[in-house]
Amino acid sequence: MWSISNIANWVNEWLGKNFSAAWVTVFEMVIAGILVISLFAVLGLILVIMERKVSAWMQIRLGPNRVGPKGLLQSAADTVKLLVKEAMTPNGADKFLFNLAPYLAIVVSMLLMAPIAFAKDFMLWDLNIGVLYVSAISSVSVISILMAGWASNNKYSLMGAMRSGAQIVSYELSAGLAILSIVVLTGSLNMNDIIRSQADGWWIFKGHFPVWISFIIFLIAITAETNRAPFDLAEAESELTAGFHTEYSGMKFALFFLAEYVNVFIVCAIGATLFLGGWMPFHIGHWEGFNHIMDFIPSSLWFFGKTFFLIFLIMWFRWTFPRLRIDQLLNLEWKYLLPIGMINLLLVTAMAILKWHF
Amino acid sequence: MNGSTIIFYMLAALILGSGFLSVTTRQIFRAAIFLLFSLIGVAGMYFWMDYEFIAAVQIVVYVGGITVLIIFSIFLTQQAGEKLPEQSMSRMLFAALAAFCGFALILLQIAKHTFTNSTTTITAPTVENIGNEMLGVNKGGMALPFEVVSVLLLAALVGCIVIALRQKTQQTN
Amino acid sequence: MFIVNYIKEVFGALKSLAVGLRRTMFYFTHHKEIITEQYPDNRATLKMSDRFKGEVVMPHDEKNEHRCTGCTACEVACPNGTIKIITKFEVNAEGKKKKAIDKFVYHLELCTMCNLCITACPSDAIKMAQTFEHSVFDRSHLTKVLNKPDSKIMEGVE
Numbered sequence: 026m027w028s029i030s031n032i033a034n035w036v037n038e039w040l041g042k043n044f045s046a047a048w049v050t051v052f053e054m055v056i057a058g059i060l061v062i063s064l065f066a067v068l069g070l071i072l073v074i075m076e077r078k079v080s081a082w083m084q085i086r087l088g089p090n091r092v093g094p095k096g097l098l099q100s101a102a103d104t105v106k107l108l109v110k111e112a113m114t115p116n117g118a119d120k121f122l123f124n125l126a127p128y129l130a131i132v133v134s135m136l137l138m139a140p141i142a143f144a145k146d147f148m149l150w151d152l153n154i155g156v157l158y159v160s161a162i163s164s165v166s167v168i169s170i171l172m173a174g175w176a177s178n179n180k181y182s183l184m185g186a187m188r189s190g191a192q193i194v195s196y197e198l199s200a201g202l203a204i205l206s207i208v209v210l211t212g213s214l215n216m217n218d219i220i221r222s223q224a225d226g227w228w229i230f231k232g233h234f235p236v237w238i239s240f241i242i243f244l245i246a247i248t249a250e251t252n253r254a255p256f257d258l259a260e261a262e263s264e265l266t267a268g269f270h271t272e273y274s275g276m277k278f279a280l281f282f283l284a285e286y287v288n289v290f291i292v293c294a295i296g297a298t299l300f301l302g303g304w305m306p307f308h309i310g311h312w313e314g315f316n317h318i319m320d321f322i323p324s325s326l327w328f329f330g331k332t333f334f335l336i337f338l339i340m341w342f343r344w345t346f347p348r349l350r351i352d353q354l355l356n357l358e359w360k361y362l363l364p365i366g367m368i369n370l371l372l373v374t375a376m377a378i379l380k381w382h383f
Numbered sequence: 384m385n386g387s388t389i390i391f392y393m394l395a396a397l398i399l400g401s402g403f404l405s406v407t408t409r410q411i412f413r414a415a416i417f418l419l420f421s422l423i424g425v426a427g428m429y430f431w432m433d434y435e436f437i438a439a440v441q442i443v444v445y446v447g448g449i450t451v452l453i454i455f456s457i458f459l460t461q462q463a464g465e466k467l468p469e470q471s472m473s474r475m476l477f478a479a480l481a482a483f484c485g486f487a488l489i490l491l492q493i494a495k496h497t498f499t500n501s502t503t504t505i506t507a508p509t510v511e512n513i514g515n516e517m518l519g520v521n522k523g524g525m526a527l528p529f530e531v532v533s534v535l536l537l538a539a540l541v542g543c544i545v546i547a548l549r550q551k552t553q554q555t556n
Numbered sequence: 557m558f559i560v561n562y563i564k565e566v567f568g569a570l571k572s573l574a575v576g577l578r579r580t581m582f583y584f585t586h587h588k589e590i591i592t593e594q595y596p597d598n599r600a601t602l603k604m605s606d607r608f609k610g611e612v613v614m615p616h617d618e619k620n621e622h623r624c625t626g627c628t629a630c631e632v633a634c635p636n637g638t639i640k641i642i643t644k645f646e647v648n649a650e651g652k653k654k655k656a657i658d659k660f661v662y663h664l665e666l667c668t669m670c671n672l673c674i675t676a677c678p679s680d681a682i683k684m685a686q687t688f689e690h691s692v693f694d695r696s697h698l699t700k701v702l703n704k705p706d707s708k709i710m711e712g713v714e
Binding site for chain 2: 175
Binding site for chain 1: 566570573576577579580581583584587589590591592594
């Protein structure tokens with residue numbers, strides 16, 4: 026059957042026939058790099074236009090509707106605008122760190138792409154510790170924000186950086202606990218093992234209410250970790266102009282913007298992998314005919330469908346809820362999410378030991 | 384020289400170079416950032432050795448935890464963008480001497496020591512093996528030290544909460 | 557009790573969030589609710605709402621007659637000097653002098669569309685129009701004379 030993994034294997038064989046092993050590795054790395062960068066570009070374009078349309082419809086507006094059919098080319102036009110804009114560096118800024126920060130942000134998002142299974146047997150790096158790797162690398166992203174905030178030499182930037190630092194560091198904990206509950210059920214950190222354990226049903230169905238609680242905690246925590254409303258204190262435009270990227274313009278700003286959207290995609294992909302079965306099709310018990318039809322849909326479509334469903338959820342949150350204050354934000358994490366997450370982890374562990382899940 | 388060796392030398396250059404810059408720079412925030420790169424380089428070294436778990440833990444603990452803590456304390460204490468004063472010559476000299484002595488001592492020890500091949504069976508550094516070893520109660524199991532460390536951490540946590548609570552009651556009075 | 561309150565609070569929060577989510581989802585799925593006007597495109601079919609106030613005008617009938625007596629009540633009522641009435645004395649058929657308006661000068665650029673002049677007018681001579689495309693290249697175009705040339709006061713309006 027036609028699938029992405031077949032194409033990948035075919036490319037690998039073709040390269041193997043024509044070049045020596047070392048060159049094959051080099052070529053494949055280059056191809057993977059180009060693919061990741063183009064995925065970045067495409068995701069940036071799609072997610073920005075999706076966000077603007079979703080926000081418009083939720084606020085009874087029309088959204089962008091001038092450039093291209095129904096305004097679908099608006100984000101392409103914006104990209105061109107950002108590309109030709111002057112990328113300024115303010116006079117009092119720490120120039121080295123100021124220019125380094127956006128690249129660090131984008132590199133972190135690129136690294137996070139590695140262990141995601143985009144389709145059946147198709148991922149960049151089948152890592153033994155996939156989930157831990159993701160939560161480890163994503164903790165580096167806070168550094169780029171702190172760096173940008175400090176190097177801008179601007180009070181708004183610094184305040185935004187401080188807030189986002191406190192926010193990301195604390196919400197990482199509950200995101201980690203939510204992820205751990207699935208790891209406990211699966212007994213593996215490997216993304217492929219986690220997906221394979223959901224062949225007979227996704228964890229959100231198999232895991233009863235403890236998994237639902239972890240799913241909700243996970244959603245809240247990733248919304249906070251990606252600095253999106255209602256947790257967008259780091260860039261709270263009504264208080265801090267633009268928070269940590271106040272001083273950035275042109276392509277450097279675009280890199281931050283892109284990194285934010287790609288991070289949203291990545292955390293949603295992780296959520297889809299952990300709770301919604303990654304590329305696993307939707308199966309119901311013993312309905313052989315139904316299951317067969319579901320198998321016919323390509324695995325990559327399943328993966329992207331689930332991921333975009335979660336992205337839509339996060340956008341839905343953003344355009345519904347008002348922004349939290351910093352004390353409310355920390356209260357929510359330390360007084361509600363973390364204790365509930367810990368008790369929930371205990372419940373999940375008991376469930377895994379007693380085999381209460383299907 | 385194959386690809387793996389090239390990567391090793393690149394990582395080593397990253398670790399040593401950013402470590403050196405971290406001590407020589409006069410801006411404290413830059414020093415923290417260079418320290419961060421040095422620690423990332425160490426994590427890269429673990430990845431290079433295929434010790435993925437250790438590498439991820441290195442990133443979680445040192446990069447995501449300790450460096451962020453250092454940066455936070457810089458934010459809360461240091462004046463923005465101000466350079467540290469130049470050190471006096473004698474101080475630099477003594478510091479260099481102390482560093483050299485330490486380095487020489489370690490080098491001497493390494494040169495004296497004869498490295499023999501390990502005879503214990505090597506367990507693959509997978510998460511499963513690490514977990515089983517960590518909580519194993521058999522011979523060589525680490526359950527007791529693990530629990531002792533966790534009790535220590537719990538005591539630290541409780542201590543933090545007590546300190547935080549006391550301040551709050553004083554304020555209300 | 558603390559734990560009961562805690563659980564109540566959590567569930568109450570979730571419920572209120574769900575209410576908000578339901579509202580936005582309703583709007584997301586009901587595109588007919590969209591109230592945005594596609595202004596330059598729908599210029600021909602544009603419907604202004606009744607209470608929209610664009611500009612003060614003085615209606616004239618087909619005999620080129622208006623209802624303004626020149627009492628300057630509007631000029632007095634105007635909070636920022638938008639209206640200036642220049643009066644003249646007309647000799648009527650009986651040889652009596654009578655006050656009438658020469659020019660009803662209206663400064664659109666000063667007007668805040670507060671409607672006070674319309675309520676002040678005792679003879680309903682002026683009203684608010686719904687025009688809104690007021691941009692011009694020269695500010696002097698915004699100073700308007702509302703009574704048409706050679707217009708007269710309507711019969712029977714005192």
